[in-house]
Amino acid sequence: MKRLQGIHLFLGALIIGGFVSLFASASPDGLEKVAEEQNFLSQGIAFYKGVMQDYAFPRIADGRLAASFAGIAGTLLVCAVLAGAGRALFRLKSPREDQ
């Protein structure tokens, strides 16, 4: 079998983010549940709500489509942030002959 590359993981991530994540459980996660039980969930303040609140792409009425788009957008964003940071930090250049 052909050797896996980073791009294959990225494609897999797009499928998971765009499709598999639609079947995610909507129940509160561990921390939220504990906060709910011990009555400090209301202490949370969201002074910054993010561009895509609750993993829903803005201005798309259909909930599933919005969630799917948000997953794909987030996957692309993470990839762009990491690749951009790598490029900025370790400027990709071919080795130079002179100093």
Place this chain on the structure above:
Amino acid sequence: MHIPDGFLNHGVSVVSASAALTAVGFALRQARQGFLEKAPVFKARFATFPPSGNADAQGWQYHVSKWGQQKMWRMAGVGSLIFAAQMVNFPIAGGTSGHLLGGVLAALILGPYEALLIISAVLLVQALAFGDGGIMALGANVVNMGLVGTLGGYGCFILLRNILKRYKFGLWTSAWGAAWLSVVVAAACASAELALSGTAPFMRVFSAMLEYHMVIGLGEAVITVVILRALARRNFPLAMFSGKHSKF
């Protein structure tokens, strides 16, 4: 397990943010060497007498190696995979769900320092674009989910691997154990931060957090081992097989 704004007080936020910044800076320094290679620099020479050729190096220079370029794309790929996997909440008992944290997974694929950079990038995108986890609490989240899972999880994996190395499935068992433990320790750290902020009494929040996260950790461990085994079968270069993490 993303802590929203308002759960932590300013003191805890500032201390954890500075700890997270220090750790990420340290990881950047450490990871940097893995991308570069030292190469001799030859100066173009015209004919000299006696003829000397280009055999003697004039100096040394670091540049990004071929491996480093590939690694950069592997980091981006692993980062997006972990982001996507974090979106998939799996249900556990009692109307609660959990999701992958991915620290151990990233550390066993690419090495602990690269993994810390990946998890920090994922948490940054989640906080800025999706409002998942607070801005002020970002430092605490990086400490809980990044630092504990990557550096701590990798160290725990190495310890377990050395203990279990004579057994057939020792490597996978240690990956399993490190992943489970990373979730439990992350939950313990989160409850310590909540208690220090005066949000909830320590023993109550600690026992409740551990109760849920010991189960969530099982899910994390299974997902981590399944993905690692799938990658290993397809010859993806994994840091867990090597003694030297700096090569990955």
